[in-house]
Amino acid sequence: MGPVELLHMSVFSQSFSPCGRFLAAGNNYGEIAVFSLSAALSPDASQASQKPILNFTAHDGPVFSLLSTDTHLLSAGNGEISAWSWAELIKKSTKAAWTRKPSYETSLEIPEINAMIINPKDNSLIVGGGDNNIHIMDMETGIFKSVLKGHTDYIHCLCFKEREEEILSGGEDGAVRIWDSRTNRPVHCIEVFKYEECARPQFGKWISCLATDSDWMLCGGGPSLSLWHLRSMSPTSVFPLPGCQREAVFYQDLIMSVGEGPHVSHCLHGGTVKAQIPCTPSSLNTLALNLKNTEHRVMTVGGSSHQIDVFTNFSYKAFSLSF
């Protein structure tokens, strides 16, 4: 990676290890880098500890999604999913445990995989991507058991409601679809851009971020980031954030979101933007919170830069990890 390549690198996905001491990040060149958080957060951390302990090319295309199970790191490349054992990665071995491809209809262009989530109830992996469909794979057997069709354009983001066992998906077509995971049937379809409070026609209609917290749903993208009450299927608050948001999470009583613009936005449920914390990349793609490990409880964000900002106190940037 020469300096020019680094200049044009974007980080698209992040995932913390099950123990919470390592962070894996994927970029647009198809590389996955593993950083040691314990080294970077230790008091005698140096320039070198902000570099990855392991950096390897995992896929041909960009790695748009990373997901950690209890033992493995799942990464999504061009139409394929690879699994890497965390134990092996920590030992710097880059051999994939398995690589599987969902079955695609067209073979002209291999669709990307934008989002992956795990359904803990039946241990299945749900992926959504460029072929407008949601594929569900059984983790144990590795068979793609079902396909959920309905979107008319590619799927940006996926989300799972545990209590009702529902899958939520947001796509380029501007629709948020809710699927029942047991029956694999669509339950609802919300076209966010049709709601005047949220719609932003100057940007477009796509939905690029989804998050749920019991009855609440966050969605945003072309339309403004808005908080929806799912029972009533109506937006309760709309956040006046200028750019298009790409990822949003519920954290305690805050909503944190990243997207266009070099900052992390802290918002309150009421619809006010509490703070906008500046970061290094000029626009952000991914936000991750390390809640598994109380020692290394950090938030990391990555975007259009080869640097990943680490927040130990969520109110300001502590340092940056660098590819």
Added chain:
Amino acid sequence: MSSDAVKKRKPKVIRNEEGTPETKRGRAEGEQDVLVYHEEVELEGRDPQQDYLLYKDTCAALAKLMAEIQELKSSGAKSVEMEERRRQCSVHFITLKKLNRLAHMRLKKGRDQTHEAKQRVDVLHLQLQNLLYEVMHLQKEINKCLEFKSQHEEIELVSEEEFFQEAPAEISRPHVTRDDHHQLTLARLDWELEQRKRLAEQYKMSLARKEKIHKAIEQKREYLSSLQPGLQNIMQASLPVQECLSMPFEQMQKQAEVARHLPPPLYVLLVQAAAYGQACDKTLSASISGDVDEAKALSRPPEDSQDDESDSDAEEEQQNTKRRRATVGVQLDDKRKEMLRRHPLSLCVDLKCKDGSVLHLFFYYLMNLNILTVKTKVSTTTDLSGAVSAGELLNSESLLNCLYASDHGQETPNPTNRYQFDKVGITTFADYVSDLGHPYVWVQKLGGLQFSSDGAQVSCDVALSASHMERTMKLLQGRLQARLALHKQFSSLEHSIIPVSGECQHLFPAKVVSGLTRWTMMSYQEFTELGFVQHVLKAGLLRETDLFFMAVVERGTARLLAAVVVNPRYPEVMPLFSLSLHWKGERSGRTEDNLRAMESEVNVFRAELQGPRPGFQLLTNQIQRLCVCLDVYLEMESQVCDGSEGPKEFPREKMCLRTARGPSRLKPFKYNHPQGFFSHR
């Protein structure tokens, strides 16, 4: 005695004592027998003791008479008794006078005797002194004689045994000399003399022989010098033959002759360059230029020049005391000039390219600093005055910048120069570079000069020069060709035509609507002030030695500004583009992910864009790709449902499967040939 009283007076006049009656009597007796009465004679007969007693008696009688007179006078006596007594007194007086005289005479006699004795003693004393002196003198003489070293002792004589062996009998005379040391020495001296005479004879004969041989040599020399013009004529006559056969012996000889006076680094460079030219690259030629006499003057033996210097110094000082001394600044200036002095000879290496243009390299050697510098000149077959923006490309100051990475040639590579500069107050060598040439590191290496950072021994290493020669020459040729290619491309670009060669047509679709409307050069200052290049500046990817350009691509109302950084080592290093789009607002690669993707498309994919070797198409391909990407962007972006109805400004003409992909919803910028559609990377 009293009757003598009157007569005594007379003799007193005469010197000899003649006052006695005997004297008179003596005179009376006759002239024939002058009997002089010497009272001294009488003196000898008298005894001083008796005289003393007589004196005492006389004094007593006188005293008695006086007393009687006194009595008579006091008693009033008769004058006859008084007269009697007076007469007796007178007689006594006379006696006293005589005694007095005698006493005086005795005294005188005594004195005379003493005097005489003294004289005698003195004479003896003197004689003694004389004798002593003479003794001393003689002693000294004897000593001198004893100390006398005869010259003969300084002559080294052969040892005795040798002498007895070698000398003929009449000289050595053993029967005599064995006993008598003096004779032996004499004999030895004789023998020595004889030997010397013999040797002197031999010496004279040798001198005569030498003279003869000298004369013979002179004659032969004259003969040879008479040959010289003849040879010259032959050489001259053979020149056309040499040229015909392309074996320029004479030229090479002349060059070799001059080359002897080159300083070692230039010599190494010349030899290596000539060797390389002969062996590998016929387009390279090397020649020497400069003042040979000055060079010879420099290499004159140091003692002579030191004498001259001291003389001239003395003269100068005399002059200086008369004139006002030059100011300190002028002196410093002179010292600086002296330090930066170039060797009078310089090397000229010409590299010819296939199209006929020539890169002239002039190498100079700075004597006091022990570094080589280079100046360049490009001569082309065609006139290159077309492009305005290409002004910097063939600028001789910057043509050879960064031939090897970070070899700027602004500072001297020799660490000891730092101390030399401090002495004469030169802060940076960069001020003198335009005058003296650039001291690139590769130039030093070609001359075999290697400087390590701790200032260790520098020597002319031929192996170093040889190992760098090929690579450097190839780089130089590559540099010239790349610059010429760019020059041509620039003149085209300035006319808004992007010259895409036939081999690279497959990289782009047939129809490219966006067009280049402007291509200008920028300065480093202007460039760094642009807002949308700050990320490049921060990443440390631009330096002052780079070339900066601004390209403007337009389509309809959309205007794309591309700031280009071209490294001097183009095309080894890819030019870097930074974009800013003015269309419905201003966006740059920092604010808009698609523009960033376009930058990436143009900056990162060298293998695709460089075209056929040697990759001079790189820049133009990049610009063409930029236009294609702008087309794609504008057409796809217009499809966004912005709620407005009506005709889109840019109708979609490009074929693609999907307009957006991935979380950043990037447009398809990758062109696939020959299918002709666009896809995502």
